[in-house]
Amino acid sequence: MSSDGHTGPIFRGRRRGVLLALSSPSGAGKTTLSKRLLSQNPDVVLSVSATTRKARPGEVDGQDYHFMSVEDFKARIEDGYFFEWAEVFGRFYGTPKTPVMEAVEEGRDVVFDIDWQGAQTLAEQAPEDTVRVFILPPSLALLEDRLRKRGQDSPEIIKSRMARAKDEISHWHEYDYVIVNDDFARALEKLNQILHAERLKRTRHPWLDDFVGAIMGQ
Template structure:
């Protein structure tokens, strides 16, 4: 038996996860996504494709993949989009190719998307590799405070985000895990724990079958 044949199944033999984070605006999803990648820089962030024009400072392939309507629709028709939506006349979506390559190489891919995008991915061809986590605020009053104090939006935009928040919160039960973000450090720790445990899911370890067969062969050789 060679050294490779006799070695135990390790982390390097696993498949990657599609880690989906969703929450109402202001609940801390983007901060947690950033911290998760700081914890493990090997996690790949899914870069969306869009048909809108680049804004000042945006970089192709880093902020978005900028494509025309014809190419985007072709990708959708050919099943090359994991999820997509039309937002204010422009298409946005997650190309399948880079995600497939990453998970086949054992790298996790992080999605910062809403419940509609999450639902499409969970119903799609890569659903077996999905880990979905919904982030809840500790209270509606705290959610409003966070949106107001971060100073990024006008009062009208804050009001619109608050009106939309309950529609998003009502989808909490569709996710694998739900975390109440009442303490950022504690929520981050729990999120890291979830990802670490899910990486050991049986379906994420394609080398297990070969390992069990080797154990069986060794066992039969002993008897």
């Protein structure tokens, strides 16, 4: 008998990690939500994407993005380095494959700040591990206002982002979960609930096969 009163073998198997893909139109809050989720869950890591765009003030290479030249990025595409990649507004973005799969095998959860194309590719390549969550703004008018207040883009870029936002939102029905970010605290709570529920799925606990076999006397 074990110290907690149970008889028989005790299994402490490792679960598979969750690939949590967050998508939204620019300015809808997915980046802020993902950062807060990470701060509340130390066992969750952020997938650091590679990009050919210039670093913004305060961004750190290897922490916010892996910044690289267009030539280097294209060469890595040929080498199969990326899990998924896409071209957005003339800039390339991609997810390095090896660190993501290592994290999943080690039972760590990985959060992706990613567009609908990237989320789709991720789900195609790792269907059992990927969970897609779409973040909706309360309205397009509020979304445009948020973009203007950020002060990072010209009016022309904002116009392009709004056109892309409509295209991004049109894919909301492809996702496993949808959160309307009309209240940040409530949206964050829902995101945490999704993560914790997905961690409990039977398919993320391969050790259960041996556990059930043992208690059934096999």
